[in-house]
Amino acid sequence: MPRVSLTVFSIVVAVFLSSARPVVSQVGFRQLTIVHPAAVQRGTQVELEIRSNFTLDETLAVFSDPPGLKFTFLEEKPKPAPRRGRASKGTPFRFRCEVPSDQPAGEHELRVATAQAVSSVTQVHVTDFPVVLEETKANDTREQAQDVELPVTVAGICERMEDVDCYAVELKQGQRFVAEVFAQRVTHKIHGMVVRGPRIYLMDPLLSLYDAEGRLLAACDNRFGPDPILEFEVPADGTYYLELRDARYAGDPRYAYCIELSTRPHRLATFPLAVQEGQTVSARAIDLKGRLREEVSLVGDPWPKGQRRRRADEPLRARVRAQAEGQATNELAYLVSPLPQAVEPEGDHGGWEKAAALEWPRGISGRLSRADEVDFYAFEAKKGQAYAFEVYAKRLGFPLDAVLEIYDAKGRLIVEADDHPIEKTKDSRLYWTAPADGRYCVAVRDLHDRGGEDFYYYLEGRPAEPDFEVRGEYYYAMLAPGTRMIWFVDIARYHGFDGPVTIEVDGLPEGVTQTPITVPPTMKRAAVILSADKSAPLGAALVTVRGRATIGEGEAAREVVRDGYVTCEQQGSGGGQARWPIRTQIVGVVKPMDLVEVVAEPQELKLAPGEKAELRVRIRRREGFKDGVTLAMSFDYFSTKFGEQLPPGVTVAPGSTARLTGDQLEGKIILQAAKNATPVERLPIAVLARVAITFSITTNYCSNPVYLTVKKK
Secondary structure (H helix, E strand, C coil): CCCCECCCCCCCCCEEEECCEEEECCCCCECEEEEECCEEECCCEEEEEEEECCCCCCEEEEEEECCCCEEEECCCCCCCCCCCCCCCCCEEEEEEEECCCCCCCEEEEEEEEECCCEECCEEEEEECCCEEECCCCCCCCCCCCEECCCCEEEEEECCCCCCEEEEEEEECCCCEEEEEEECHHHCCCCCECCCECCCECCCCEEEEEECCCCCEEEEECCEEECECEEEEECCCCEEEEEEEEECCCCCCCCCEEEEEEECCCCEEEEEEEEEECCCEEEEEEEECCCCEEEEEEEECCCCCCCCCCCCCCCCEEEEEEEEECCEEEEEEEEEEECCCEEECCCCCCCCCCCCEECCCCEEEEEECCCCCCCEEEEEEECCCCEEEEEEECHHHCCCCCEEEEEECCCCCEEEEECCCCCCCCCCCEEEEECCCCEEEEEEEEECCCCCCCCCEEEEEEEECCCEEEEEEECCEEEECCCCEEEEEEEEEEECCCCCCEEEEEECCCCCEEECCEEECCCCCEEEEEEEECCCCCCEEEEEEEEEEEEECCHHHCEEEEEECCEEEEEECHHHCEEEEEECCCEEEECCCCCEEEEEEECCEEEECCCCEEEEEEEEEECCCCCCCEEEECCEEECCEEEECCCCCCEEECCCCCCEECCCCCEEEEEEEECCCCCCEEEEEECCEEEEECCCCCEEEEECCCEEEEECCC
C-alpha cells in the first residue's frame, strides 16, 4: 500500500456572542496538540482525545501514517475551541480508535480533516501492551504512587512545573525489568510546543527506579534520543517505584507521554544494521549495552509498490523480532538497501595508513567501540567522479553524533560534514567530487570523540549518478469549491543533472486538479497550483508530491521518480517559525472561506529583458469579511522566503499593491525583468492572496494560473 502524505487545513468559524451580535473569525488550519492517551494497543478499540486550538466539529476523516488506524468522531454537539495563545493545550475532542491486531508498532502521524479545515500533525504510539491511564489524583511521591501490573503501557501527562509521576510495580528476584519512555517521540512534530522560551520546548524525560526504602537503584536520561530506556535486573522480590519527571523540572499540559513496562527482553536493533534488497541474511540482536545476542533473519523485501525513493540510495525501514529467554522481544529496526552490504573489517583501521580498502557502492555496518576511535575506509577515485555518503545512527537509536570526513592521498582532511541537512538529525550526509585521480579515505567519527559498546553506525557510499531531490512548502492545502491554492517546490539537482523536472501531486481528492508544471533546467523553484471544481464534494485525501525526470540520452536514458521531502510548520519562541521533517501531506475540499475568488489578468504575460508588466488582481470577499489581504508572489515570513516561483531576474517592482483592507477588492502586481533575467516559456505562476490567522499563520489563497514568458536577451 503506498505511503500517503497528508497535510491538513483548518477553517475556523468560531462564533462568539457579544450583545447578541455574532462575530465571525477568519479561517485557519487546525492546530492539533496532544493525543491522550498517547498510546493505543494493537487489536483493541479505545476512546481517546485529540486536542486542537480550533474546533474539530464536522470532522470528515482522521488519517494515520502508517495507515490502518480507524477513527470515529464521538462529539454529538458543536464544541467551540478558541485559540488562547502559543501555550494553549487545546480543547479535547473525543474519538473512538480501532487498532488492527497487525498494525505496525511505534509512532504514527495523525491528521484530521473537517468540513471547514484540515489540521497540523499530532502523534500517537501503537503498543503491544494494555494501556492504563495515569490517575487524576496526585502521584508525586512514592506514598502516592499508582499501582500498575506488568506488562503495561502507562499513558500520562507531566502537566505542570515540578510535576513528578510515580508508579509502583511488583517484581520478582531475577527478573529483567525494562521501562521505555515515549515522550519526545510522540510530541516532536506538534505545531506549537513552546513552554517557556527560548530554552524549554519539548519534554526532556528523566526516569528513575527506587526500592521500598527509597534507595535509588537505576536511572536513565537520554537513550533513544532524549527518551530514556531503563533496564534493571531485580535483586529481590518486592515493590519497586518508578519515577518520571522532566530533567529540568519543567511541565506543561502538552507534555504527554507513555511508558512501556515489562519483563520482556529488550533489544535495540540488529547487526548487521542492513540487508540488500532481494536477499536474506543472518544477523544478531543488539541489547541495551551494545552486546550482540540472539540470531535473527533479515529479509530484504522490495520497496513497497507505489512508493518512490526520495534519493537514489534511500533505504527502507523494516522490523523484525528476536526470540530471547523463551519469548519474543520488542520489534527491532533494520534497513533494506538497494546497495551491496558489508560489515566493518576486524582489526585496527583507525588511521589513514591503516584504512580498510573498500569499493563503492556499498553499505557498511560498523561500530566505534572506544573513545577517540575513527574508522577509515580507503578507495580509488577518478577526477570528476561524484560520491554520496550518508550515516545512520541517531535514527536507529544509537548515541553516535556522526561526522563524515574525506582525506586525500597525503592524509590531509579536505572536506567534512556534520548534521543531516534535511532530516534534522545528528546523522551526517556528504556529497563530494574527487578533484584528481588517486587514493582517498572516508572517515567516520563522533563529533565529541566518544565511543563505546553501543556506538553503532551504518555508512552508505556510492559513486553518484546525475540525480535530483524535491523539497519545498507543501505541508497542507484547503480549497473551497471553485477556489485555488498554491504550493512551492524546490528542486535540488546533483552530480551534473541539469534537465527539466515535472512535478506531480498523486492522490488528490475528488474534484481537485493540478496545473501541469515542469521546472525548466534554468530554474530550481516553481509553483504548484491546485484548483477545486465548483462541484467538488467536501472531503480530503493524503497526497504525495513527487518529481519525474528523464536523465541521460539515447539507450542510456532512464526515467527517475523522486518523492518529495516534507516539512511542517512549527512555532518557536516569540512567534517565529521553523520547519521540521514529517511524512504526511493533505489536501482538503472545505466549506466557503474568507476569500471566495482571486482573479489575475491578463492570463498570458510576456516580458522582455528590462521591461515591466502589470497584473491586475481582483478579490471577492465572503460577506462580512473586512480583514486585510496581502498580495504577493512569494511565501515570506519576515525576511525568510519559504516559497518562490518567479524566474531568476524577475522581481516585484515598486508601485505594486501589497495590501487590500476593508472594502478594497482590487490591486496590482508589477513584475520587472532584469536585463539578465532567465528566459522561460509559458511558466505557470499565480498571485498569492494571504489572510493572517495569527501572528505567524496565514491562509494562502491564490489566483488563476498566469502563463509567464520571459524572452531571451
